[in-house]
Amino acid sequence: VLGTTDDDYYGDLDDLRVSEDEVEYLMQGAERYLPDIRRARMIRAWVGIRPTLFAWGKNEDALSRDHKVFDHEAIAGVKGIVSIAGGKLASYRLMSEEAADLIGRKLGVNAKCQTHLIPLPGGDRMPDADALAEKYQAPVYAVHRMIYRQGSRAEQILELTREQPELKEMICHCEPVLACELVHCIRKEWATTLSDLRNRTRLGTGPCQGMRCAGMAAAVLAKELDLSAKQAEEELVSFLEKRWKGNRPVLEGKTLEQEELIQAKYFLVANLGRLVNRK
Numbered sequence: 001v002l003g004t005t006d007d008d009y010y011g012d013l014d015d016l017r018v019s020e021d022e023v024e025y026l027m028q029g030a031e032r033y034l035p036d037i038r039r040a041r042m043i044r045a046w047v048g049i050r051p052t053l054f055a056w057g058k059n060e061d062a063l064s065r066d067h068k069v070f071d072h073e074a075i076a077g078v079k080g081i082v083s084i085a086g087g088k089l090a091s092y093r094l095m096s097e098e099a100a101d102l103i104g105r106k107l108g109v110n111a112k113c114q115t116h117l118i119p120l121p122g123g124d125r126m127p128d129a130d131a132l133a134e135k136y137q138a139p140v141y142a143v144h145r146m147i148y149r150q151g152s153r154a155e156q157i158l159e160l161t162r163e164q165p166e167l168k169e170m171i172c173h174c175e176p177v178l179a180c181e182l183v184h185c186i187r188k189e190w191a192t193t194l195s196d197l198r199n200r201t202r203l204g205t206g207p208c209q210g211m212r213c214a215g216m217a218a219a220v221l222a223k224e225l226d227l228s229a230k231q232a233e234e235e236l237v238s239f240l241e242k243r244w245k246g247n248r249p250v251l252e253g254k255t256l257e258q259e260e261l262i263q264a265k266y267f268l269v270a271n272l273g274r275l276v277n278r279k
């Protein structure tokens with residue numbers, strides 16, 4: 001993973017794009033330490049907005065990475081609003097703690113936030129992957145990855161295969177992801193799109209970029225949510241379009257060949273889009 005760039009952005013927050021100049025900037029920097037890096041295959045690029053604290057006249061890379069909690073009642077007399085700006089993903093629990101403590105004081109609650117004492121869901125213990133794989137007759141590598149993502153909840157997820165053995169099917173071979181994990185995310189974690197499943201399980205983020213898994217995942221999603229054929233196909237097209245958006249800035253060599261395979265499989269062989277475009 002190479003990054004990051006630092007540029008001001010004034011456009012649509014729902015339409016972020018990676019430029020080829022940004023990719024080249026990172027590659028040139030990485031070459032100083034990894035001279036052969038251009039021989040490696042770039043899979044995709046992604047971009048996000050970092051809400052740094054405002055400071056007049058400073059370059060982007062000189063802005064503070066700290067965070068601040070704003071009490072709008074104290075600042076402008078507006079009651080009932082607390083907001084946070086700045087910070088990074090690595091400090092999100094600290095940011096939450098400070099905000100929760102402020103809200104607690106405003107509500108007259110004296111108890112302190114417990115986020116630093118309570119493990120995240122599934123973080124209470126580390127299951128034995130080999131034992132779980134043997135118990136449920138599931139691929140051991142897939143179970144290892146499931147534990148990495150789900151922690152102790154992996155056993156609860158694998159329990160779904162007791163009544164439905166077909167849920168042990170490997171949907172995404174790159175990560176890998178079993179069907180039972182997708183079903184769990186749909187039933188218990190409010191996943192309603194393929195992008196939701198990607199965010200939770202890394203479905204479609206490996207070298208094949210969804211070529212082998214997107215169609216099967218769409219079938220699982222459609223069955224669980226009782227989607228029509230048209231709805232399922234629209235969701236699949238949307239997912240592939242989002243994959244394309246991240247692939248486009250780095251399309252060359254093997255990555256370009258992979259994209260051609262994806263396009264051929266879904267839009268030529270499978271004739272994807274015939275329902276989406278039907279009047």
